[in-house]
Amino acid sequence: MPQHLFRDVMSPSVSMGNRMRYTVPLTMVLQGLMVAALVMAPLMAVGGLPSLSSSLTMVSVAPPPAPPPPPPAPSAEVPPPASTPSADPNAAPIEAPSDVRPERSIEDAPTDSHALPGAGSIAGDPTLIVGDPPPPPAPAPGPVRVGGQVQPPTKVLHVNPVYPPIAQTAGVQGLVIIEATIDADGRVTDTRVLRSIPLLDPAALAAVQQWRFAPTRLNGLPVPVVMTVTVQFSLR
Numbered sequence: 001m002p003q004h005l006f007r008d009v010m011s012p013s014v015s016m017g018n019r020m021r022y023t024v025p026l027t028m029v030l031q032g033l034m035v036a037a038l039v040m041a042p043l044m045a046v047g048g049l050p051s052l053s054s055s056l057t058m059v060s061v062a063p064p065p066a067p068p069p070p071p072p073a074p075s076a077e078v079p080p081p082a083s084t085p086s087a088d089p090n091a092a093p094i095e096a097p098s099d100v101r102p103e104r105s106i107e108d109a110p111t112d113s114h115a116l117p118g119a120g121s122i123a124g125d126p127t128l129i130v131g132d133p134p135p136p137p138a139p140a141p142g143p144v145r146v147g148g149q150v151q152p153p154t155k156v157l158h159v160n161p162v163y164p165p166i167a168q169t170a171g172v173q174g175l176v177i178i179e180a181t182i183d184a185d186g187r188v189t190d191t192r193v194l195r196s197i198p199l200l201d202p203a204a205l206a207a208v209q210q211w212r213f214a215p216t217r218l219n220g221l222p223v224p225v226v227m228t229v230t231v232q233f234s235l236r
Helices: 020-046 165-170 201-208
Strands: 125-129 155-157 174-182 188-195 216-218 221-223 225-233
Touching: 174 201, 188 201, 201 225
Parallel strands: none
Antiparallel strands: 174 188, 174 225, 216 221
């Protein structure tokens, strides 16, 4: 291999003196200054950077309002069932009947020997109804006093009084008047002395309480009555 190819490498012709050590840093500084000048020149020409306080505007953005709740679903209301008016049997008819049969009295009703189809009908005609007889009047709430339309009851059983021996010995005689209450069956239920003879009263009351009378009727009903009876004692 020829040696002249490596002569420059092994024996360089250019020698690097002391200037070489300052050349590189100086070049770097100059380049940095140039870059800084290029950057600062536009900024200085505009007049400086705008302040952040003047360029920035604080804008407070409120959050969007919440959407309104959806309307409630309409409830399915079941209409009430239409009430059908009840027919009143006693209400007056709205329309006149097509056929109106004339009324007939009881005397004009035909007599028929056949069996009646219903109680209260005459000759099988259900349109002619015979009403029930009126109920009898209610009896008097208490015993009625004999007089006026109330006739005294008829005595059906008489018992003579027993003359007390002590009254006979003393010669006592006379009339004892007693008020007697007679029930609907004709029995004496209560007695009270109206005119008294003390020696004769017990015997008179005992005799009257055994008497029996036919029931007294008022408007066809037996009723209790109050009447006055007289018991006579005589020594003859």
